[in-house]
Amino acid sequence: MVPPSFYLILSAILFTLGAAGVLFRRNALVMFMSVEMMLNAVNLTLITYSRLLANVEGQVFVLLVMAVAAAEVAVGLAIVVAYYRHKETADVDEMDLLKW
């Protein structure tokens, strides 16, 4: 029997890894991957509580989070593709079109 706090600790570790990835990588695609990892860590927390509280609503929320994550990936990757077409780079340090 795994105590529920183990799942919570695991999801905290995964969330921290995702946050670190967003902060320390400069490749826009890898940053998106890290955001996905953070969303997955939150999903694991939701499912843990769904089981702990013995109701199904946590899993419903996970499905909605997945829908938002899919939308985010589609739009985010479209932005990266459009930017790359202009500037030939996916490095966020060089993305300064909106900066004066």
Place this chain on the structure above:
Amino acid sequence: MEMVLFFILAIVAVAAGLGVIAQRSAVRSGLFLLVNFCCLAGLYLLHNAQFVALVQVIIYAGAVVVLFLFVIMLLGTEQAEESPDLRKYHWIAGLLLGPLFLIGILWALIPVGTGLAPAATEWLQALAPTDNVREIGAALLTDFAIPFELASVVLLVAIIGAVVLAKKRLEG
């Protein structure tokens, strides 16, 4: 048995997560991300959330990672070099701030988890195989009908947005 599976999946998931952020090649990061998603699907199965585990494999592993790999290979950004002098300071800051952030999350999360300990008997009962697809479907179409419909609007907007953003602008 659950303990053994949990530790295998947890260790592989954390190792794959480290791989995602430590690999210099974006393709390898994407493949590590795939491993991470599959481990999380396994953890969902341990939680008796079969439907979510399948959706995880189909949507994340099947669609999201493939989309990432398509874009990486389309753009050819896998060799994008990051400036090494900046990276060094980034990693020092990361080693200091990452654990601090982790402690902050755990400090907030663990008391809540242990405060719910009286529900531990239900935690045991939840292991019994139940047909939760039916329950999820019922919840989605009754209590969560409005968020469910809003999710479809979000997806539609995302489709249109992706097409508009990614298409070549017509000149003149």
